[in-house]
Amino acid sequence: MIDCKIVKVNSVSFKYEKEWAIKHANFTVDKGQFVAMIGPNGSGKSTLVNLILGFIKPNIGSIQVFNQSIKQFDDWKEIGYISQQVNRFNGGFPASVLEVVKSGLVSRLGMFRFLKREHTQKAIEALKIVEMEKFAKAKIGELSGGQQQRVFIARALVSDPSLLILDEPTVGIDAKHVNDFYDLLGRLNKKNGITLLMISHDIGTITKHATHVVCVNKAISFQGTSDEYKQFNKQNFTHVHEHMDQQLIHDHVEVTS
Amino acid sequence: MFEVFFKYEFLQNAAVTGMLVGLVGPLLGVFIVVRRLSLIADALSHITLTGIAASLLLEKKVAMITDLNPVYLGMVFSVLGAVLIERIRKMYKNYEELAIPIILSGGIGLGVLLISLADGFNTDLFSYLFGSVAAVSRSNMWTVLIITIIVLVIVVLFYKELFVLSFDEDHAKVSGVKGRWIHLLFILMVALVIASSMQVVGILLVSALMTLPVASALKIAKSFKQTIALSVLFGETSVLIGLVLAYHLSVPPGGTIVMITILILIVTIVSKNVSTSFFMVKEGV
Numbered sequence: 001m002i003d004c005k006i007v008k009v010n011s012v013s014f015k016y017e018k019e020w021a022i023k024h025a026n027f028t029v030d031k032g033q034f035v036a037m038i039g040p041n042g043s044g045k046s047t048l049v050n051l052i053l054g055f056i057k058p059n060i061g062s063i064q065v066f067n068q069s070i071k072q073f074d075d076w077k078e079i080g081y082i083s084q085q086v087n088r089f090n091g092g093f094p095a096s097v098l099e100v101v102k103s104g105l106v107s108r109l110g111m112f113r114f115l116k117r118e119h120t121q122k123a124i125e126a127l128k129i130v131e132m133e134k135f136a137k138a139k140i141g142e143l144s145g146g147q148q149q150r151v152f153i154a155r156a157l158v159s160d161p162s163l164l165i166l167d168e169p170t171v172g173i174d175a176k177h178v179n180d181f182y183d184l185l186g187r188l189n190k191k192n193g194i195t196l197l198m199i200s201h202d203i204g205t206i207t208k209h210a211t212h213v214v215c216v217n218k219a220i221s222f223q224g225t226s227d228e229y230k231q232f233n234k235q236n237f238t239h240v241h242e243h244m245d246q247q248l249i250h251d252h253v254e255v256t257s
Numbered sequence: 258m259f260e261v262f263f264k265y266e267f268l269q270n271a272a273v274t275g276m277l278v279g280l281v282g283p284l285l286g287v288f289i290v291v292r293r294l295s296l297i298a299d300a301l302s303h304i305t306l307t308g309i310a311a312s313l314l315l316e317k318k319v320a321m322i323t324d325l326n327p328v329y330l331g332m333v334f335s336v337l338g339a340v341l342i343e344r345i346r347k348m349y350k351n352y353e354e355l356a357i358p359i360i361l362s363g364g365i366g367l368g369v370l371l372i373s374l375a376d377g378f379n380t381d382l383f384s385y386l387f388g389s390v391a392a393v394s395r396s397n398m399w400t401v402l403i404i405t406i407i408v409l410v411i412v413v414l415f416y417k418e419l420f421v422l423s424f425d426e427d428h429a430k431v432s433g434v435k436g437r438w439i440h441l442l443f444i445l446m447v448a449l450v451i452a453s454s455m456q457v458v459g460i461l462l463v464s465a466l467m468t469l470p471v472a473s474a475l476k477i478a479k480s481f482k483q484t485i486a487l488s489v490l491f492g493e494t495s496v497l498i499g500l501v502l503a504y505h506l507s508v509p510p511g512g513t514i515v516m517i518t519i520l521i522l523i524v525t526i527v528s529k530n531v532s533t534s535f536f537m538v539k540e541g542v
């Protein structure tokens with residue numbers, strides 16, 4: 001394919017009520033990239049992801065996913081999505097972990113096709129990736145938040161998507177598993193060639209793993225490779241002391257845009 | 258105890274219809290409960306009553322219409338009510354549950370008016386409210402059978418879509434599930450099943466048959482499929498025992514059936530608590 005743009009956001013503006021949440025945003029995600037999307041709270045990261053997924057429609061501008069306008073897009077098996085709030089799902093739902101992961105295959109199967117034994121096998125493989133296969137029979141509501149999050153990662157992976165969109169997936173996951181998780185994402189990206197778009201506040205860690213960085217602050221205030229980002233950061237904040245923590249740098253990005 | 262149910266046609270009708278609604282009621286009930294739509298079942302059963310009242314009135318006032326079985330107009334009203342609820346839910350995006358009191362009270366209000374106009378406050382009405390072992394005709398039974406088959410086919414065909422929609426609507430969207438259509442289909446099925454169940458359990462207790470077996474199943478099931486299986490099992494048990502009791506005690510079956518569902522609920526809750534504390538003692542906690 002000549003055009004390898006997986007996601008293309010063309011001068012998109014969006015407002016929920018009066019104020020613009022996204023203003024003239026332009027950016028692309030190319031095949032094979034691991035894009036980290038960063039920015040302070042309320043800067044519009046989740047909004048941008050919701051626009052890309054077609055949950056909400058831009059007031060101005062257009063969005064293409066896999067070279068198709070999101071309005072007509074229907075190849076959902078290519079996209080895996082992990083949302084910001086784990087608790088968005090129905091908490092008391094009486095499903096087993098296995099059933100939840102299998103539901104990730106709905107997009108691949110399409111209508112009028114049934115889940116079969118081979119799909120159970122696939123779901124177990126996905127659970128192995130996130131080291132949750134022991135819990136296959138457990139009820140989803142009886143797991144801890146971090147364990148649930150890992151199950152949802154398995155659900156997103158089970159349909160073999162070529163684009164994975166993650167909105168702060170590491171919230172509620174302990175340090176050990178966060179590291180494992182980034183290793184996993186790195187493997188998916190390099191070995192399996194899955195394109196990743198991930199929102200995160202842990203800038204130190206994610207910029208180490210990601211190939212590209214996008215800074216959002218209503219508009220896109222920076223887009224480039226991770227190295228370029230480090231450069232950009234140095235140039236802009238030479239006055240920032242070494243010991244200053246990530247959060248502060250984070251806030252400065254907000255001030256400069 | 259059961260023999261009489263083979264002997265008389267009206268009892269056969271009631272038994273077969275009861276078994277059918279004991280199957281599809283709790284089956285749809287599982288989805289209703291997990292989607293927190295329990296009150297929609299109530300609203301739809303009350304609008305069904307309005308349809309019945311309208312039918313009674315028509316029969317009384319319009320000379321040409323005789324022998325109109327009120328169940329059918331009840332179904333029509335229930336389906337229209339379902340469509341209306343969806344409309345209202347869309348109007349009040351953040352207060353979707355407002356649709357329920359609007360339809361419920363509107364249904365009762367109109368129902369009471371129509372019943373009074375038809376001078377219908379009599380034993381007939383009583384059997385619609387609480388069910389009857391004698392009211393189900395053969396043709397009603399066949400109608401319910403057809404509805405049952407339709408519901409079973411749709412639930413099997415759209416099982417995974419219904420599952421995804423109930424569990425996580427965002428994930429349903431990124432799975433390409435046509436949520437609005439499936440939801441509409443679902444709510445129409447609920448409307449039909451409610452109208453079908455009405456003759457056996459009665460309007461006031463239909464939603465109990467749909468939700469109480471699920472409440473018991475939720476306590477012990479380990480998966481969604483198990484929840485469905487147990488709900489149907491509890492539903493069928495309640496209908497069977499309830500019908501037999503109702504016949505022998507000469508009381509409306511709605512009451513006995515619902516009392517059995519409640520008994521099952523109490524037994525599951527108690528046995529669950531006993532078994533948890535038993536394990537806690539065993540483990541020395």
Ligand SMILES: Nc1ncnc2c1ncn2[C@@H]1O[C@H](COP(=O)(O)OP(=O)(O)OP(=O)(O)O)[C@@H](O)[C@H]1O
Pocket residue numbers: 016017021039040041042043044045046047048084
């Ligand atoms: N459903 C909504 N209705 C109205 N306004 C909203 C809604 N969701 C978000 N907003 C507003 O849009 C802006 C961007 O929110 P968004 O959730 O995209 O931020 P974010 O970058 O994801 O923040 P965080 O880091 O806290 O997740 C905020 O000012 C927020 O108040």
Ligand SMILES: [Mg+2]
Pocket residue numbers: 045046047084167
């Ligand atoms: Mg967010």
